Amino acid sequence: MSSSFLAFCRDERPWLLDLIHALVAIESPTDDKAAVDRCGTVLASRLAELGARITRVPQTAAGDHLIARFGTAARQVLIVGHFDTVWPIGQLARMPIVEREGRLHGPGVLDMKAGIALGMLATRAVMSRHALDRVGVTMLWTTDEETGSDTSRAVIEEEARRSDAVLVLEPALAGGALKTARKGIAQYQLTVHGVSAHAGVDPRKGVNAIREMAQQVLALDAVRDLDRGISVNVGVIHGGTRSNVVPDLATAEVDVRAETLADAAVLDRTMHALVALTPGARLKVTGGFNRPPMERSPGVVRLFTLAREVAAAMGARLEEGATGGGSDGNFTAALGVPTLDGLGAVGDGAHALHEHVELEPLAFRAALLAGLIERLVTE
Numbered sequence: 539m540s541s542s543f544l545a546f547c548r549d550e551r552p553w554l555l556d557l558i559h560a561l562v563a564i565e566s567p568t569d570d571k572a573a574v575d576r577c578g579t580v581l582a583s584r585l586a587e588l589g590a591r592i593t594r595v596p597q598t599a600a601g602d603h604l605i606a607r608f609g610t611a612a613r614q615v616l617i618v619g620h621f622d623t624v625w626p627i628g629q630l631a632r633m634p635i636v637e638r639e640g641r642l643h644g645p646g647v648l649d650m651k652a653g654i655a656l657g658m659l660a661t662r663a664v665m666s667r668h669a670l671d672r673v674g675v676t677m678l679w680t681t682d683e684e685t686g687s688d689t690s691r692a693v694i695e696e697e698a699r700r701s702d703a704v705l706v707l708e709p710a711l712a713g714g715a716l717k718t719a720r721k722g723i724a725q726y727q728l729t730v731h732g733v734s735a736h737a738g739v740d741p742r743k744g745v746n747a748i749r750e751m752a753q754q755v756l757a758l759d760a761v762r763d764l765d766r767g768i769s770v771n772v773g774v775i776h777g778g779t780r781s782n783v784v785p786d787l788a789t790a791e792v793d794v795r796a797e798t799l800a801d802a803a804v805l806d807r808t809m810h811a812l813v814a815l816t817p818g819a820r821l822k823v824t825g826g827f828n829r830p831p832m833e834r835s836p837g838v839v840r841l842f843t844l845a846r847e848v849a850a851a852m853g854a855r856l857e858e859g860a861t862g863g864g865s866d867g868n869f870t871a872a873l874g875v876p877t878l879d880g881l882g883a884v885g886d887g888a889h890a891l892h893e894h895v896e897l898e899p900l901a902f903r904a905a906l907l908a909g910l911i912e913r914l915v916t917e
């Protein structure tokens with residue numbers, strides 16, 4: 539019964555806030571393994587208090603990932619989130635943990651330490667009513683989501699393949715809507731090799747790499763199709779040494795996004811088929827999609843429908859939406875495992891100085907998650 543979950547989660551609000559404070563108080567920038575591991579150690583001890591069987595997945599290039607298993611069933615529901623943040627050590631002094639006008643501020647509170655705490659409270663609520671002997675709950679808390687999940691992707695995919703459903707505790711869309719579609723994200727590096735020459739003495743002998751790159755950048759406009767959800771952004775460009783030298787090298791970094799797996803495949807072929815337009819210039823293209831699109835598949839819709847029923851039983855209307863940003867839900871959805879994202883906290887300012895979560899909806903969000911998990915583990 540979802541309404542009793544709401545009562546449970548309201549009663550446990552102090553526990554929830556204490557946990558959020560504890561996690562935000564330990565800064566955990568992705569590139570600082572020691573710091574991330576300090577946060578992971580506290581998280582692991584809190585998970586152990588709930589009776590989880592914990593596996594630390596050791597890493598050298600990132601913090602250790604944490605897997606926490608509840609129940610002994612072979613089938614499982616997977617809860618996914620990350621405890622690394624984009625904020626450097628010392629940010630806490632500049633944006634301290636503070637409650638103000640119904641909001642809790644702090645680095646990483648929305649993205650996504652409050653989400654982790656919500657997942658733990660929801661699981662407590664479910665365990666207060668069910669033994670998890672038919673379907674278990676597994677939590678996977680990772681440490682490198684903010685830099686592309688290089689070390690965690692394989693672990694995420696391995697756990698997802700064994701799961702009936704994946705619930706991702708990234709922040710909600712504005713107003714609390716869940717995320718049922720995410721764009722796929724590709725990074726490409728373009729390198730143009732030209733021929734250097736004295737710009738004054740031998741200009742005809744040179745092949746200007748910057749000029750060629752400029753043509754490539756403009757040609758990419760033809761690849762972009764915003765109405766279709768295809769974005770192309772040349773975000774970084776380098777080239778040349780001095781104004782009196784015809785440059786023989788120019789490089790560019792391009793962010794490409796697409797809504798469907800089919801579009802992503804076409805785009806990838808298009809990018810790798812780019813050729814130099816200037817005689818004597820050579821173009822090299824490297825890169826590709828590191829997060830496939832999360833499509834709004836029938837499995838995703840089924841999960842959202844369940845969540846919407848749980849919310850309706852608590853008298854609330856739950857909305858859904860899409861985003862151009864990626865998460866680890868992109869990986870699990872692309873495997874064909876039903877995935878629902880944006881189940882974390884409601885707030886604003888991820889990666890921004892005003893990062894905060896709304897306090898009032900926290901109990902409802904935990905109860906929503908608990909009700910959804912209950913449906914998944916008992917059906």
Ligand SMILES: [Zn+2]
Nearest residue numbers: 649684888889
């Ligand atoms: Zn983030």
